[in-house]
Amino acid sequence: MTERVTAAHLALAGALADKAAAIVRRYFRSGVAVESKADDTPVTAADREAEAEMRILIEARFPDHGVVGEEHGLTRPGADYVWVIDPIDGTRAFISGVPLFGTLVALTYRGTPVLGVIDQPILRERWLGAEGRKTTLNGKPVTTRACSALADATLFATSPDMFLGADAVAFARVRDAVKLARYGADCYAYGLLAAGFVDLVIESGLKPYDFCALVPVIEGAGGEMSDWDGEALSLRSDGRVVAAGDPALAAAARCALAAK
Numbered sequence: 107m108t109e110r111v112t113a114a115h116l117a118l119a120g121a122l123a124d125k126a127a128a129i130v131r132r133y134f135r136s137g138v139a140v141e142s143k144a145d146d147t148p149v150t151a152a153d154r155e156a157e158a159e160m161r162i163l164i165e166a167r168f169p170d171h172g173v174v175g176e177e178h179g180l181t182r183p184g185a186d187y188v189w190v191i192d193p194i195d196g197t198r199a200f201i202s203g204v205p206l207f208g209t210l211v212a213l214t215y216r217g218t219p220v221l222g223v224i225d226q227p228i229l230r231e232r233w234l235g236a237e238g239r240k241t242t243l244n245g246k247p248v249t250t251r252a253c254s255a256l257a258d259a260t261l262f263a264t265s266p267d268m269f270l271g272a273d274a275v276a277f278a279r280v281r282d283a284v285k286l287a288r289y290g291a292d293c294y295a296y297g298l299l300a301a302g303f304v305d306l307v308i309e310s311g312l313k314p315y316d317f318c319a320l321v322p323v324i325e326g327a328g329g330e331m332s333d334w335d336g337e338a339l340s341l342r343s344d345g346r347v348v349a350a351g352d353p354a355l356a357a358a359a360r361c362a363l364a365a366k
Contacts, residue, residue, distance in 0.1 A: 127227035156193035196292030212318035222319035241326035250351025262295035300327035
């Protein structure tokens with residue numbers, strides 16, 4: 107562990123994932139009502155209740171920390187430490203009964219992700235990544251696999267519809283160059299990448315609560331995650347991300363995205 111990630115931070119990250127998991131499991135495949143938010147994305151009582159309970163835990167243990175959440179907005183976003191939480195990343199999968207969504211918990215320090223959790227509460231799989239530590243899946247270390255060429259790579263994205271205009275053209279160049287392209291796993295695809303089953307994830311239009319937790323998980327497993335220009339991801343990033351198990355593959359993907 108480094109000074110920026112303490113045992114207390116790790117304990118709270120686990121407690122937040124546990125709290126969300128208990129609530130999400132109660133609602134999964136229950137016929138819970140689905141509402142549409144202002145941006146026409148779906149939301150349920152499970153999303154709102156889980157995030158509210160997670161915020162209570164953060165306030166109790168670290169009242170000086172900030173919180174950025176998908177459902178309940180910003181609290182002290184200018185604090186050095188900010189928790190970035192998404193109780194159900196992949197609500198469309200959740201409401202469809204597909205267990206490939208996940209709870210995302212991140213801790214950022216001055217905007218940089220230093221701790222991340224991907225938790226799949228139905229399959230009971232949990233990835234933990236933190237600065238200075240090896241990423242684990244259910245407590246066991248995991249490592250990305252070597253794959254340096256696009257022609258050999260398995261690529262994931264949540265949906266081809268997330269790419270618009272020039273981004274769609276750029277993504278198509280990578281999609282057409284890889285061995286296999288798959289869609290629909292949301293944050294779970296990044297867990298598969300960290301565990302060595304997927305080589306590349308490219309996405310666009312993400313919010314900080316969609317990607318902050320993923321960065322420490324991917325990097326702690328030996329992979330690389332950045333924006334499309336190769337810059338480190340932070341709370342201020344534009345939401346276009348490239349994650350790869352092999353740094354050489356990350357460079358090849360960014361090159362293809364940038365080609366004219």
